[in-house]
Amino acid sequence: MRILVTNDDGIHAPGLKVLEKIARELSDDVYVVAPETDQSGVSHSLSLNDPLRLREISSNHFAVKGTPTDCVIMGLKHILREKQPDLVLSGVNRGQNVAEDVTYSGTIAAAMEGTILGVKSIAMSQAYRFGSHEGIDWSCAEALGADTVRKVLAIGIEPGILVNINFPACAPTEVAGIAVSVQGQRNQALLDVDKRNDGRGNPYYWLAFARGRITPAEGTDLHALIDRKISITPLRLDLTDLPSVTRYAEALGG
DSSP: OEEEEEOSSOTTOHHHHHHHHHHHHHOSEEEEEEESSOOTTOTTOOOOSSOOEEEEEETTEEEEESOHHHHHHHIIIIITSSSOOSEEEEEEEESOOOTTHHHHOHHHHHHHHHHHTTOEEEEEEEOOOTTOGGGOOOHHHHHHHHHHHHHHHHHOOOTTEEEEEEEOSSOGGGOOOEEEOBOOOOOGGGEEEEEEEOTTSOEEEEEEEOOOOOOOOTTBHHHHHHTTOEEEEEEESOOOOHHHHHHHHHHHTO
16 A cells, blocks of 8 residues: 655644654555645645746755655655655644634645545644643654544545544543544634734734633544544535525525
């Protein structure tokens, strides 16, 4: 099995090393194609107005000056053009990708692009406790990642579907199992704009996220992580809401 590994945190991210280790537990035919710099939050963007710069770091390891989506395209359409991968693994992201993160995440977008291009694709993220950003414990993803991927592949991934896996912020021995989850929803009142001033008194702004208490619905990815379970959420590329299609068609006669 040939595996393409990518991420959105950049070619030097520790989570990428964890993911490569996971991939090598599954196969000895692994290629790494990742962004030159951190591309967190770029979603499914493409570099249409700038050239893509490709740098070979070592055997089977490449850095792309572009987005995670660019990396998957370069991997499938250029580097591995003659022999396509059987699987795209994206991550392991620094922090969970659940709820509305799905629409922002470059990690998930890379798996989306793999799916669009006809390759089974899985996004993987490691949750961490609030305030421990610099000291993330990767052991949960590292210890359980390969086995979780094997289980997903054994079940099968249908065309047009990608799989989003999130590992809880706990030791592997504390994991309470696997939860097949739906996408949750946070309280967006926690999102804010933090205004500051630079050394010359000019204003600048940071997007900020306040720490707040939420009670996620049972069965969601958010709830699974609180329960110390590995969250597995199949996501569809087709975003069409069929009940609304019916309702609009009835109202508009279309």
